[in-house]
Amino acid sequence: MTNHYSPNRPPPLRPNPFRQSQGKGTVARFGLYTSLVAILVAVLAIAFTFTVRDEGDTNAQQQVVPTTTIPISDTTPTQTRTTLIPVDLSNLPGGTCNQATRTSAVNNFIESSVTIQTEISSGSGFFYDDSGLVMTAAHVVTGADGQVAATALVGITQGTEISHNVRGQVLGADQRTDIAVIKVETDLPFKVAVFDPNTVVLGQNVIAFGSPFGLENSVTEGIVSQVNRTVINGTEVLGLDLIQTDTSINSGNSGGALTNCIGQVVGVNILIQTGNTGTSGNVGVGFAVPSKQAQRIASQIVDGTLSTETAYLGIRGGTPQEGRRGARVESVDSGTPADLAGLKPADLVIGIENEVGELIPITSFDQLLASVQLRAPKDSITFQVYRSDVDETLMLTAVLTTVPTNTTQ
Secondary structure (H helix, E strand, O other), rough: OOOOOOOOOOOOOOOOOOOOOOOHHHHHHHHHHHHHHHHHHHHHHHHHHHHHHHHOOOOOOOEEEEEEEEEEOOOOOOOEEEEEEEEEEOOOOOOOOOOOHHHHHHHHHHHHHEEOOOOOOOOEEEEEEEEEEEEOOOOHOOOOOOOOOOOOEEEEEEEEEEEEEEEEEEEEEEEOOOOOEEEEOOOOOOOOOOEOOOOOOOOOEEEEEHHHOOOOOOEEEEEEEEEEEEEEEEOOOEEEEEEEEOOOOOOOOOEEEEEOOOOOOOEEEEEEEOOOOOOOOOOOOOOEEEEHHHHHHHHHHHOOOOOOOOOOOOEEEOOOOOOOOOEEEEOOOOOOOHHHHOOOOOOOOEEEEEOOOOOOEEHHHHHHHHHHHHOOOOEEEEEEOOOOOOOOEEEEEEEEEEOOOOOOO
């Protein structure tokens, strides 16, 4: 798919303020005086504008937030009035990049970055534990038949270049979240990555590390385009609660880190959107698993507690075509986790708590199903539910089970 960018347009032509009227001299002089006054007012306005901006935070960014929906007419679509709300990224460590922070990010992270090669594929990764644990994407070490490679060749960075290749053991891979862990035994020095303790925010700067097309330890920069993205291809859930970024990510970046501007890991790069024309390169839409989710899965892989069973809720439903967005419950199977939690037909699920307790908006039934399928049986899951007949918003918690025999939900 070809990117289409709006060309930079030249500034509009401005009328000459000194151009005089073609009338009598008195009128001409009045026109000149009026123009001079207009210029003076414009200069004062500009000076005032720059004064106000200088008093503000130069790192603050503007976020467009819908506030009021206004119907224009019966025949025209509704338009949304927006207001600009400043999002102060200066208080978010590593939220904005400049030349100094980019250098800091590279210095802080680059020696954590690794290349990964197996008989199946190749990609990127990074050391995240001083015992030699490497995090990467599951599809880098997993074949099309679902078989996970036993070992992988890990390229270790010294300075800014890969200096040694060391054989590592693949401890496991989770296909649902696309996270895998490799254990490397080596006497070579390596740097352990640091995870960002904060949650990424819309518009903050991020940096991608990896080896696209075999170009080792490449570094690219962009922003967080959106958060909490669910990516579904047909019936296959490719990712849940993902970070969307316009940072350049290409083939070979899979498993590499997405960091903030001081080199702390905020996500693991796993997907790119390539369009429908057979193109395979970056088109400005990439996705990363948030670091908190990646750490949780990696920990379960290492300690052997990762569940491979599919979780079950016990509802059927759909996505409303009009009105409030969410997942509409059409039926609830008796005795299921949904039934025991108190979900009822006609309920609208509008939110769900993720594994770290953050409330994520639900905008479709597919997203709700994906949220359940990426959990494990015995997990507790809390839903935010709007019940229209009593005009109430409820928080309901279900304990998931395994999928019953002969059940497709």
